[in-house]
Amino acid sequence: MDTNAAAAKTERKLSLVTSASGATADFQAILDKDRQRYEAMIDGDCARLEVLLDDALVYTHSAGRTEGKQDFLRLLGANPDIYQAVSRDAKGFVSFGEAVLMYGTVHMDLLTPRGPRTAECLFQSLWRRRDGDWKMASWAPTVL
Numbered sequence: 001m002d003t004n005a006a007a008a009k010t011e012r013k014l015s016l017v018t019s020a021s022g023a024t025a026d027f028q029a030i031l032d033k034d035r036q037r038y039e040a041m042i043d044g045d046c047a048r049l050e051v052l053l054d055d056a057l058v059y060t061h062s063a064g065r066t067e068g069k070q071d072f073l074r075l076l077g078a079n080p081d082i083y084q085a086v087s088r089d090a091k092g093f094v095s096f097g098e099a100v101l102m103y104g105t106v107h108m109d110l111l112t113p114r115g116p117r118t119a120e121c122l123f124q125s126l127w128r129r130r131d132g133d134w135k136m137a138s139w140a141p142t143v144l
Contacts, residue, residue, distance in 0.1 A: 013042050013109075015087040026134075027093045030100055030127045033134050038088065044080025046073045054128055054137040062108070062119040062141045084116075085109040088123075098129045099137070106141065120144045 018031060033052055040048035050073065053059075057069035067075070076082065091104035103124045110117045121141035128137040 013085040014038055018090045024093075024095075026095065026100060026129075027102075030093070030102060030134050031090060033127070033136070034088070034090070034102070034125070037136060038083075038086045041076065041083040042086065044076060044083075046077045049073060049076065052136060054130065054135040056137055058138045058140075060138075060140045062121050062143050079111075079113070081111050083108065084111050100127045100134075101125070102127060105144075 014035075037049065037052045040046075040052065053069050053072070055069055057072065058066060059068070059072045060066045085108070087107040089104045089106075090102055092102075094101040094103075101124060103122070106119075106121050106123050108119045108121075110119060119141065121143050123139065123141045125136055125140070126138035127134045129135075
């Protein structure tokens with residue numbers, strides 16, 4: 001898919017809102033990284049995700065399966081159209097110095113091997129600063 005087609009696909013499929021107040025520069029940087037992450041997921045772009053995800057990633061899917069970074073990237077590589085649309089509202093942040101917990105709600109339209117699926121979830125994602133750059137280290141959704 002060429003760059004313009006990928007950008008058009010992502011623009012139609014991504015809605016990111018932040019209802020959290022008092023966003024710091026770190027929180028803004030994390031929101032930007034999170035936007036890039038969702039764009040890459042919708043585009044099925046594992047190369048972009050590779051640099052956004054921490055090597056120690058613990059990724060829990062809404063169905064309850066947990067995997068590491070390489071397994072998650074393999075899954076997306078084998079199913080590049082799995083993430084059809086995402087709407088995320090970041091409700092808040094908790095800073096722990098070099099780590100920040102972001103929490104909120106997310107709605108995902110998925111195209112799984114078993115057919116279309118919708119996931120409406122609360123989420124927590126942990127972002128860790130490494131060498132001055134924020135990377136997602138954990139994703140944990142709870143289905144509503």
